[in-house]
Amino acid sequence: MTPETVELARLQFALTAGAHFVFVALTLGLATLVACLQLRATFSRRPVHAQMVRFWGQLYVINYAMGILTGLVMELQFGLAWSGLTHFAGNVFGSALAMETLVAFFIESTFLALWIFGWGRLNRWVHLAVIWVVTLTAYASAYWILVANGFMQNPVGAELDGDTLVLTDVAAVLSNDSTIGAFWHILAGALVTAGILVAGVSAYHLRRGTPHTELFGRSLRIGVYTALPALFVVVVSGGIQLSGLDDIQPMKVAAFSHDTARIGALELELAERLGPGEYAPPGLARAAALVMLMVFVLLFLLLGLNALLASSRWLIVRARAWHLLLMAMVPLPYVAMIAGWVFREMGRQPWVVYEMLTVSDAVSDIPDSAMRASLVTFTALFGVLIAVTGWLMVRHARSDPATVALGSTAPTAFAPADGTGAGRDERPDPSAAVLTFVGR
Amino acid sequence: MVETAAVVVLAFYAIGYFVLGGGDIGVGMLLPFLAGDAGERRLVVAAIVPFFLSNEVWLVAAAGVLIGLFPSLDGDLLGGLFPLIVAILAGWILRDAGVWFRGRLGGDERAARTWRATCDAAVTAGSWVVAAGWSWVLAGWLSGKADGVxxxxxxxxxIVALLTLFALHGVAFCGLRLDGPVRERCARWFGGAAERRTFVLTSTVLAAVVVVAGSALPFAETVGDGRTLDVLLPAVVAVTPVLLAAQVWVWRVFGRRVSDPRHDPRGRIAMTP
Known part of the structure; x- marks a missing residue:
């Protein structure tokens, strides 16, 4: 193990977690929108509502795979590359991960299978309940991961016993300020991401003049009117976190405000308490925070304008220049999400568990060559898969909603209430949804 | 006592993964041998599709239970078996991507056919890597070395014996899932024995291997702190029936055999847009 091992392990974790975060942000937000749309469709039984569920649901399904695959690799990377962390803090940190896998990941994936393949096979109210379980367990997943991450940022509810931490106060771990604030912040950020994506894709179709004006007009409005209030929650939860940060991580605040005098004083104090070392986070933390704030201001102005424009049905269908703006906005929330995450994670360097365990003490005793080989393997695999996923998502986003495969085998699932839907008693073939998913 | 309960919980999820996930890994390995043409390849992939997500979460859960209840074992095992675990993960990613993306390109033109053939190849290659990785890990444990290659x-x-076991388990699983010529082909592997009985047999052998191999692991030295176990273990035991119920629901909803739409008198399913 050399200093290079640490850098390779950090790079590997950063790439995996970063890729995970990008896809999961959309998963969280889009699941919520799809669940709400399906609630509406189940009550109204209107074909346009059903078609919205299927179109946005298919986009959600394509996006989901990358979240699950990167999440898997990340879960095992703790043991693979960071055995110092599992040895030191596993008694607290490991429990949060265990709960995440059982009450969130396990249920979410099992119910997602029920949702995708249960179209037309499950009673429509049960099918609606299934997507809500998927959505709520996705939230639960975010919460438990942030329990683990919040503990690393602000280790409460545990004390040192020999050379490991032991759990002393479960309630303190579960209600950690560093967890709760971030949970609402990320949830709202995910809704901004999904709302703007839905609005942007709808704008593309409206601009091209596709025949599905009602579907995309409604979607555009839903997207804009989801993203704006969600952005308020983002800024409130972000502000609350920032105001409490001085008690938890004063160094992060000092780096953020570029207060060199304060950074120097804190470094001296830490060196006195913990021995000599580098205790200031790298400059990237502040840069990321500034990017996050700038994108936020831009989003705030643009979403305010969008909310005004979206109040006019005529503009929604006809304002082609605005459509272009909406399409151009799609990447912005992603930039803000990643920048916010970089600020949170770089800003706590050099610590993996704040003021208790440094990143270089946490890395596994793995030869450089092995670490490099795994970095190359995962980077290559994920690089290809991200490109494929992105291409498939763009392809689906541009496609005609009438050709969506998801739910196409359940012609009677959302049949009109007036009873005109022919063959309502006819049960679709049980394997039809599965064979459609597999392709020809 | 608490430690024994922790080991039992971990064993439960690990066996769940090898029996359920092992089935679809085996099917993936033998995809080119079980299917005679493109139509049958579609069927064989369909045999695992409604279950692959709900099967692989057993490993996710087992890994979660491992890091929660035996935190230092998690670091020692994964660190010691580093190249094998990386290979298993890479294979897993490959096969999942193949399954997930196979049907995302509709149509029957040459590009779409190549796409599906590429995805099938990814499923097969990934399944072999995963099966070989696990066989290597289990073989090491059977030899008494927990954290070395x-x-x-x-x-x-x-390793060769265990790979064969994965393949046979896959044939047994496939025989339970499909109808028509592929089902007959699977039955021939076992000399026409009853499918349920074959699957129970291969499952039992796999479970026994996991138990015997797993008994080599140093659980006593690595079990988490008592205060963690007092909280986490009851929570895990409490949610397990819920998870099991969700799985049983999936099996019941999608348990029926997938039949070839080309032989289906209704002929309604072949209408993928």
Whole structure:
């Protein structure tokens, strides 16, 4: 193990977690929108509502795979590359991960299978309940991961016993300020991401003049009117976190405000308490925070304008220049999400568990060559898969909603209430949804 | 006592993964041998599709239980078996991507056919890598070394035996899932024995291997702190029936055999847009 091992392990974790975060942000937000749309469709039984569920649901399904695959690799990377962390803090940190896998990941994936393949096979109210379980367990997943991450940022509810931490106060771990604030912040950020994506894709179709004006007009409005209030929650939860940060991580605040005098004083104090070392986070933390704030201001102005424009049905269908703006906005929330995450994670360097365990003490005793080989393997695999996923998502986003495969085998699932839907008693073939998913 | 309960919980999820996930890994390995043409390849992939997500979460859960209840074992095992775990993950990613993306390109033109053939190849290659990785890990444990990559001749022999077991388990699983010529082909592997009985047999052998191999792991030295176990273990035991109920629901909803739409008198399913 050399200093290079640490850098390779950090790079590997950063790439995996970063890729995970990008896809999961959309998963969280889009699941919520799809669940709400399906609630509406189940009550109204209107074909346009059903078609919205299927179109946005298919986009959600394509996006989901990358979240699950990167999440898997990340879960095992703790043991693979960071055995110092599992040895030191596993008694607290490991429990949060265990709960995440059982009450969130396990249920979410099992119910997602029920949702995708249960179209037309499950009673429509049960099918609606299934997507809500998927959505709520996705939230639960975010919460438990942030329990683990919040503990690393602000280790409460545990004390040192020999050379490991032991759990002393479960309630303190579960209600950690560093967890709760971030949970609402990320949830709202995910809704901004999904709302703007839905609005942007709808704008593309409206601009091209596709025949599905009602579907995309409604979607555009839903997207804009989801993203704006969600952005308020983002800024409130972000502000609350920032105001409490001085008690938890004063160094992060000092780096953020570029207060060199304060950074120097804190470094001296830490060196006195913990021995000599580098205790200031790298400059990237502040840069990321500034990017996050700038994108936020831009989003705030643009979403305010969008909310005004979206109040006019005529503009929604006809304002082609605005459509272009909406399409151009799609990447912005992603930039803000990643920048916010970089600020949170770089800003706590050099610590993996704040003021208790440094990143270089946490890395596994793995030869450089092995670490490099795994970095190359995962980077290559994920690089290809991200490109494929992105291409498939763009392809689906541009496609005609009438050709969506998801739910196409359940012609009677959302049949009109007036009873005109022919063959309502006819049960679709049980394997039809599965064979459609597999392709020809 | 608490430690024994923790080991039992971990064993439960690990066996769940090898029996359920092992089935679809085996099917993936034998995809080119079980299917005679493109239409049958579609069927064989369809045999695992409604279950692959709900099967692989057993491993996710087992890994979660491992890091929660035996935090230092997690670091020692994964660190010691580093190359094998990386290979298993890479294979897993490959096969999942193949399954997930196979049907995302509709149509029957040449590009779409190549796409599906590429995805099938990814499923097969990924399944072999995953099966070989696990066989290597289990073979090492059977030889008594928990956290090292062994290359002795008897380990190699055990790897070959375990790979065969994965493949047979896959055939048994496929025989339960499909109808028509592929089902008959699967039955021939076992000399026409009843499918349920074959699957129970291969499952039992796999479970026994996991138990015997797993008994080599140093659980007593690595079990988490008592205060963690007092909280986490009851929570895990409490949610397990819920998870099991969700799984049973999936099996019941999608348990029926997938039949070839080309032989289906209704002929309604072949209408993928």
């Amino acid at each position: 062994l290359t002795e001749p008897q380990v190699v022999a055990a």
